[in-house]
Amino acid sequence: MLERLRDAGLRPTRQRLALARLLFGGGNRHVTAEQLHAEARREEIPVSLATIYNTLNQFRKAGLLREVVVDSGRSWFDTNLENHHHFFHEATGALTDFEAEGLAVEGVPRAPAGTEIDRVEVIVRLRDAG
Amino acid sequence: MLERLRDAGLRPTRQRLALARLLFGGGNRHVTAEQLHAEARREEIPVSLATIYNTLNQFRKAGLLREVVVDSGRSWFDTNLENHHHFFHEATGALTDFEAEGLAVEGVPRAPAGTEIDRVEVIVRLRDAG
DNA sequence: CCAATAAATTAGAACGAATCTAAACTGTTG
DNA sequence: CAACAGTTTAGATTCGTTCTAATTTATTGG
Numbered sequence: 001m002l003e004r005l006r007d008a009g010l011r012p013t014r015q016r017l018a019l020a021r022l023l024f025g026g027g028n029r030h031v032t033a034e035q036l037h038a039e040a041r042r043e044e045i046p047v048s049l050a051t052i053y054n055t056l057n058q059f060r061k062a063g064l065l066r067e068v069v070v071d072s073g074r075s076w077f078d079t080n081l082e083n084h085h086h087f088f089h090e091a092t093g094a095l096t097d098f099e100a101e102g103l104a105v106e107g108v109p110r111a112p113a114g115t116e117i118d119r120v121e122v123i124v125r126l127r128d129a130g
Numbered sequence: 131m132l133e134r135l136r137d138a139g140l141r142p143t144r145q146r147l148a149l150a151r152l153l154f155g156g157g158n159r160h161v162t163a164e165q166l167h168a169e170a171r172r173e174e175i176p177v178s179l180a181t182i183y184n185t186l187n188q189f190r191k192a193g194l195l196r197e198v199v200v201d202s203g204r205s206w207f208d209t210n211l212e213n214h215h216h217f218f219h220e221a222t223g224a225l226t227d228f229e230a231e232g233l234a235v236e237g238v239p240r241a242p243a244g245t246e247i248d249r250v251e252v253i254v255r256l257r258d259a260g
Numbered sequence: 261c262c263a264a265t266a267a268a269t270t271a272g273a274a275c276g277a278a279t280c281t282a283a284a285c286t287g288t289t290g
Numbered sequence: 291c292a293a294c295a296g297t298t299t300a301g302a303t304t305c306g307t308t309c310t311a312a313t314t315t316a317t318t319g320g
Contacts, residue, residue: 011267011268011315011316011317012316013267013268013269013315013316014269014315015268015269016268032306033306033307034306047269047270048269048270048271049270049271049307050269050270050271050272050307050308050309051268051269051270053306053307053308054268054269054308067202069199069200069201069202070199071199071202072197072199072201072202072203072204072205072277072278073202073203073277073278073305073306074202074305074306074307075202075306075307087241087242087245089242089245090248096242098239102237102239103235103236103237103238103239104234104235104236104237105233105234105235105236105252106233106234106235106236107232107233107234108233108252108254109228109232109233111217111254111256111259112217112219112226112256114258114259115217115219115256115257115258115259116256116257116258116259116260117254117255117256118220118255118256118257119254119255120252120253120254120255121252121253121254121255122235122238122250122251122252123250123251123253124238124241124247124249124250124251125247125248125249125250125251126241126242126245126246126247126248127245127246127248128244128245128246129241129244129245129246130246141286141287141288141296141297142287143286143287143296143297143298144286144298145297145298146297162277163277163278164276164277177298177299178298178299178300179278179299179300180278180279180280180298180299180300180301181297181298181299183277183278183279184279184297184298202306202307203276203277203306203307204276204277204278205277205278261320262319262320263318263319263320264317264318264319264320265316265317265318265319266315266316266317266318267314267315267316267317268313268314268315268316269312269313269314269315270310270311270312270313270314271310271311271312271313272309272310272311273308273309273310273311274307274308274309274310275306275307275308275309276305276306276307276308277304277305277306277307278303278304278305278306279302279303279304279305280301280302280303280304281299281300281301281302281303282299282300282301283298283299283300284297284298284299284300285296285297285298285299286295286296286297286298287294287295287296287297288293288294288295288296289292289293289294289295290291290292290293
């Protein structure tokens with residue numbers, strides 16, 4: 001973990017190490033800042049909300065996290081850096097990955113002049129079955 | 131316009147009529163609440179920001195507008211109800227439609243148990259060419 | 261190992277988008 | 291046209307996020 005932070009050009013401070021362990025210690029996950037803060041408090045990691053925000057943004061800039069926007073009003077951060085897409089269940093706010101493997105997006109028009117395609121994002125919005 | 135509001139079950143008040151004209155009077159468009167408010171002020175339509183928000187949400191619920199989330203922090207509303215997708219230019223915040231016709235998304239996995247697919251949204255994120 | 265320095269963390273203030281409140285106003289109905 | 295439900299409003303409030311300035315911590319060079 002220490003290595004990972006150093007490689008990203010980030011000083012391995014107590015807070016960053018602890019948060020990195022929470023984020024990258026298990027499998028892939030999605031968190032909001034508030035969620036991660038609550039989790040840190042539960043684990044008795046002394047860290048302020050400001051640092052949670054700083055750290056999430058630094059990790060994102062360093063390419064350790066991806067930001068997912070599905071929900072106006074808050075940001076999700078995703079530890080899964082593989083090529084993949086998302087289910088978003090509007091009713092519950094649950095966000096789930098699905099692999100890009102098997103999914104094909106064909107016929108994307110060319111980017112407007114002066115721009116190029118950065119990323120094609122697919123969001124599958126779910127509702128309760130009825 | 132009056133008809134359209136009545137059909138949607140919304141009383142055709144001064145404000146709603148004026149905003150409907152701004153939104154639906156020309157071609158398709160995208161607006162944020164603040165943008166629409168600024169535009170209304172310019173046209174000397176007396177309308178509060180609260181009413182802008184109320185109206186946009188009522189129009190959305192009535193199916194006259196679609197909400198587009200590309201940008202954490204604010205909501206866009208789109209008058210284009212046809213099946214289509216979006217370019218989003220991160221650098222400028224510009225949002226543009228492209229027709230779904232010609233675009234195929236294949237291999238979308240089945241929805242998790244208890245849910246069904248509401249909508250498959252494709253967002254093509256753009257960066258400056260270079 | 262320690263002092264100096266630069267970087268990181270912090271509490272709390274501040275911000276912007278959006279919603280809420282309760283009072284005033286307006287469209288509709290009978 | 292009176293009564294009433296629905297609408298609009300200014301301003302307060304909420305929420306997520308960023309900023310600020312002071313404190314603390316990691317790194318480095320001696």
